[in-house]
Amino acid sequence: MSSTFTTSAARNIFYGGAVFSFLLFLALTYQTERVLPERDQRAQLDNPQVVAGKRIWEVNNCIGCHSLLGEGAYFAPELGNVYKRRGPDFIKAWMQAQPTGAPGRRQMPQFNLSEKELDDLVAFLKYASEINTAKWPPNIEG
Amino acid sequence: MKYTSQAVAKPYFIAAMGLFVAQVLFGLIMGLQYVIGDFLFPHIPFNVARMVHTNALIVWLLMGFMGSAYYLVPEEAETELHSPKLALILFWVFLIAAALTVIGYLAVPYATLARITGNDLLPTMGREFLEQPTITKIGIVIVALGFLYNISMTFLKGKKTAITSVLLLGLWGLAIFFLFSFYNPHNLVRDKFYWWWVVHLWVEGVWELILGALLAFVLIKVTGVDREVIEKWLYVIVTLALVTGMIGTGHHYFWIGAPEFWHWWGSIFSALEPVPFFAMTLFAFNMVNRRRREHPNRAATLWALGTGVMAFLGAGVWGFMHTLAPVNYYTHGTQITAAHGHMAFYGAYVMVVITMISYAMPLMRGRAANSNKAQVVEMWGFWLMTVSMVFITLFLTAAGILQVWLQRVSETPMSFMATQDQIALFYWMREVSGVIFLIGLVVYLISFFVKGEEQAA
Numbered sequence: 001m002s003s004t005f006t007t008s009a010a011r012n013i014f015y016g017g018a019v020f021s022f023l024l025f026l027a028l029t030y031q032t033e034r035v036l037p038e039r040d041q042r043a044q045l046d047n048p049q050v051v052a053g054k055r056i057w058e059v060n061n062c063i064g065c066h067s068l069l070g071e072g073a074y075f076a077p078e079l080g081n082v083y084k085r086r087g088p089d090f091i092k093a094w095m096q097a098q099p100t101g102a103p104g105r106r107q108m109p110q111f112n113l114s115e116k117e118l119d120d121l122v123a124f125l126k127y128a129s130e131i132n133t134a135k136w137p138p139n140i141e142g
Numbered sequence: 143m144k145y146t147s148q149a150v151a152k153p154y155f156i157a158a159m160g161l162f163v164a165q166v167l168f169g170l171i172m173g174l175q176y177v178i179g180d181f182l183f184p185h186i187p188f189n190v191a192r193m194v195h196t197n198a199l200i201v202w203l204l205m206g207f208m209g210s211a212y213y214l215v216p217e218e219a220e221t222e223l224h225s226p227k228l229a230l231i232l233f234w235v236f237l238i239a240a241a242l243t244v245i246g247y248l249a250v251p252y253a254t255l256a257r258i259t260g261n262d263l264l265p266t267m268g269r270e271f272l273e274q275p276t277i278t279k280i281g282i283v284i285v286a287l288g289f290l291y292n293i294s295m296t297f298l299k300g301k302k303t304a305i306t307s308v309l310l311l312g313l314w315g316l317a318i319f320f321l322f323s324f325y326n327p328h329n330l331v332r333d334k335f336y337w338w339w340v341v342h343l344w345v346e347g348v349w350e351l352i353l354g355a356l357l358a359f360v361l362i363k364v365t366g367v368d369r370e371v372i373e374k375w376l377y378v379i380v381t382l383a384l385v386t387g388m389i390g391t392g393h394h395y396f397w398i399g400a401p402e403f404w405h406w407w408g409s410i411f412s413a414l415e416p417v418p419f420f421a422m423t424l425f426a427f428n429m430v431n432r433r434r435r436e437h438p439n440r441a442a443t444l445w446a447l448g449t450g451v452m453a454f455l456g457a458g459v460w461g462f463m464h465t466l467a468p469v470n471y472y473t474h475g476t477q478i479t480a481a482h483g484h485m486a487f488y489g490a491y492v493m494v495v496i497t498m499i500s501y502a503m504p505l506m507r508g509r510a511a512n513s514n515k516a517q518v519v520e521m522w523g524f525w526l527m528t529v530s531m532v533f534i535t536l537f538l539t540a541a542g543i544l545q546v547w548l549q550r551v552s553e554t555p556m557s558f559m560a561t562q563d564q565i566a567l568f569y570w571m572r573e574v575s576g577v578i579f580l581i582g583l584v585v586y587l588i589s590f591f592v593k594g595e596e597q598a599a
Contacts, residue, residue, distance in 0.1 A: 007370055010377035011304065017381045021388040028389070028407060032335065035401040040331035051328045058268025058326075059256040064189025069398045070475030071334065072270050075176065075188050077558035078475060099184065106179030106559075109187050111253070128330055134405070136397035136471060141555045 039132035052117075053124025060111050067142075069133060075106065078142025083122070083129040085140050091125065092118045143505045143599065145216040147223035152506050153233050154209025155499045159587060161202035161240070162492075166580050168195040173573040177566050186248070193247050193273045199487065200271065201240045206495030207352055208236075211293050211313060213502045214359050219300025224292050232288045239281040243274055265326055269337055272323045279323055286317040304373035305355045305362075308380055312351030319343045331399035342391045345491075346415065346457075350383040353494045354422070357449060360501045361426065364443045366434035375425045382418035390415050393465045397474055405467040412465040416458030419450075419490075426450035438597055439504060439511035441520040441589075445497035448528060452489025460485055460535065472550050477565075478542035485535040488527075496586075503590070505599050513594025523586025530578040537575060541568035 036042075044050050057063075062079070063072035069080040082091060095118060099107040113121065143149065172191045174181045182191075216223045223229060246255045252268070259275035261267045266276045274282070290313060297306055322339040358376040362369055392408025426447050437443065460482040464473040473479070500520065504512050511517065549561040556564070 005374070007304065007374050007377070010374045010381075011307075014308075014377045014381040014384075018384045018388075021385050025388045025391065028392070028404075029335075031403070032395075032400055036331060036399070039401065040329055040399050042329055045328050054328060054330065055265060058265065059253045059261060061189045061193070061252040061268050061273060063268065063270045064192050064252075064273070065187075067475040069330075069334065071394075071398070072475070073189065073192055074475060074477060074480055075172075075192075101180075104178055104180060106175070106188070106562075107183040109184060109251075131331060131399040133397045133399055134402055136474065138472060138550045139555045141549050141557050 041127055041130050041132075044127045044130070047123060047127075049120045049123035050127045053120035053122070053127075056113065056117055056121045057124055065108070068128060069131070070136065076108065078137060079125060079128070080131075080133070081129050081137060081140065081142055083125045085142065088122045088126070091122055095121075143217075143502075144220075145222050147226040147229075148213045148216050148502075149506050150223065150226045150229040150233070151209040151213035151502060153230070154205045154212065155503060157233070157237050158202040158205040158209065158495065158499075161198045161205065163583065163587075164244075165195055165198035165202065166576075166583055168192075168198065170573070170576050170580060173569065173576050176562075176569040177573065189252070190247055193252075194244055196271055197240075197243070197247075197273065201236075203491050203495060205236070206491075206498065207313070207316075207356075208233075208289055210352075210356050210495065210498040210502075211289075211309060213498070213506075214309065214356070215293050215296050215306055216300075218303045218306045218359070219296055221296060221300035224295035224299070228288055228292050232285050232292075235281065236285045239278055239285070243278045246275065247273075264324065266324055269326065269333070271341055272337070276324075279320075282320065283317070286320065290314060290317055303369070304376055305358050308351050308358075308376060309355035312348045312355065315348030315351065316344060319348065334398045335395065335400060338391055338394045342394055343388070345486075346387040346390060347384065349491065350387065350418065351380050353449075353453070353490055354380045354383065356494050356498050357422065357426065357446060360442060360446050360497050361429045363501060364437040364439060364446065365429045365432065366437075367429045367432050372429060375421075375429075379418050379421045379425060382414075382421060386411050386414040386417060390465075393467075393470065396467050396470055409466045413462060415465070416454065416462050419454040419458035423450035423454045437511070439501060439517070441512070441517040441524070442497060442501035444521055444524055445493060445500045448524060449489065449493040449497055452485065452493055452528060452531075454489070455532075456482065456485030456487070456489035456535070460539075472546050473542065476542045476545050476550075477538045478546070481535045481538035481542055484538065485531060488531045493528075504596075508599055509596040510599045511597060512589070513592065513596050515594035516589050516592035519592050520586060520589035523582050523589055526582025526585055527579055528582075530575045530582060533575040534572050534579065537568045537572040541565045541572070544568070 065073050065076040066079045067074060095113060098110050168191045171182060171186060172188060172195060175188050212223060212229055255275060256267050259277050261276055264276045266279055267273060297310055319340055322336050325336050327333050354376050358372050362372050389407055390412035392404040393412040395404035395408055430443060430447060464470050464478050544565045545561050548556045548564055549558060
């Protein structure tokens with residue numbers, strides 16, 4: 001690199017660029033927080049079932065096999081829209097029937113959730129399915 | 143090795159390699175479960191294997207970064223490390239915490255682990271890559287603070303170089319953004335939004351500063367090119383990395399409920415993320431071409447060049463492939479993501495840590511470089527691992543393209559599981575490549591024990 005471009009100039013561009021980018025990122029975050037209430041279904045969080053359902057989702061590490069809004073593992077189906085794809089009764093019956101034990105097939109553990117816990121989880125998945133995700137996924141299969 | 147305290151890096155590097163082996167073994171278990179679904183079920187369900195696979199990676203890379211910093215900072219600052227004793231104590235704390243966490247993953251159901259570790263008091267568990275019990279996370283923060291104290295005191299009392307400044311900024315950023323792992327709002331969209339402040343701002347943000355600094359350090363050492371030139375390159379690369387990567391976070395905000403202006407910001411800025419990686423490749427090759435000495439450690443030079451190329455391919459090209467919102471609409475959450483993740487982590491972070499180990503380990507063992515025989519074995523390890531990772535990535539990419547086609551693009555979309563059956567062949571080929579990767583890793587580790595004629599340091 002030419003001698004007119006000094007190390008201290010490079011350093012200043014670095015610190016300036018880093019600070020500027022971070023401030024821009026914070027500004028976009030601020031704007032995000034302003035828009036989110038229209039998209040994130042936060043009114044549903046007043047329902048204690050949804051909050052409890054999220055905890056059940058977390059402490060059973062569902063994200064270790066499934067994806068939720070496309071994030072997570074890719075070993076098992078997307079669940080962000082499973083409420084719409086399968087409906088509440090199917091979800092509960094499915095979880096109670098695991099593992100299938102079919103030889104050679106991927107197995108889902110039995111989590112021994114109570115009836116109430118299953119209902120909470122379904123409430124959480126219903127909430128997730130109603131978040132405005134800019135029309136993702138492309139179709140109901142996730 | 144100029145300062146005796148640099149030697150505290152050694153246990154960090156050894157433990158890192160141990161965890162690397164564990165990571166790859168659990169990766170192979172998962173790869174097999176992709177095609178033989180009930181393999182090891184119910185003893186090691188997929189989600190458990192995955193936690194071990196990803197968490198072992200994160201921990202060993204952190205070990206590698208810490209070891210590298212303990213080695214690098216005293217040499218650059220031209221002074222002994224502030225407290226070698228603290229560094230060793232923290233090493234054991236970190237290693238034991240990591241081991242207990244892995245035992246916890248394997249020994250009890252995750253929900254039980256959450257209960258006995260008091261997750262209810264401060265729920266942070268059950269989110270991808272941040273599965274560690276809250277107490278483990280607190281342990282990580284304590285280790286990181288002790289580490290940063292030690293490194294910063296060393297930095298402050300010694301000479302300050304561009305390399306140490308960038309490295310310290312990266313390491314502090316790493317610790318600060320990790321604090322967002324304790325923030326877990328009920329609101330799923332906000333949970334996901336700030337989760338990326340750990341995950342993205344690590345790997346496509348502050349970790350790139352660490353990567354750049356480590357690479358610059360090794361290049362100065364093995365090429366003898368003027369520090370002035372290398373430091374200028376370093377600043378340019380890390381500027382490009384932060385300017386593109388920070389707003390590039392937006393490429394994760396397309397489909398999780400965040401506002402749609404991110405489609406533009408995320409697409410445009412993240413499309414530029416390959417630029418710093420390309421600059422890094424040019425940098426590495428340029429410096430090696432302009433070298434002023436023939437360093438006896440040719441293996442370290444190979445790893446440094448490999449880092450540039452593979453980081454560009456894995457993080458740059460494979461990232462770009464699915465980063466534009468209209469493309470990502472179809473590829474989001476498919477094997478394309480997995481393909482990119484594998485080559486990016488290997489090419490950028492695994493390889494830079496091994497570059498550092500390759501350069502520093504012989505010096506810590508009292509020689510300028512390993513014997514020619516040992517280096518040849520090490521280079522076999524390099525090629526076996528690197529080429530098999532390329533194939534892992536290609537097979538996962540093929541699987542991903544088919545998956546997108548069958549499940550997302552088709553007029554009559556197949557279900558997730560029906561699609562998985564269709565692409566099983568590629569999963570088998572990925573698994574075979576994975577076995578070769580493991581062989582490469584074993585060959586690499588054997589190179590540490592190969593004797594031969596060595597030049598004293």
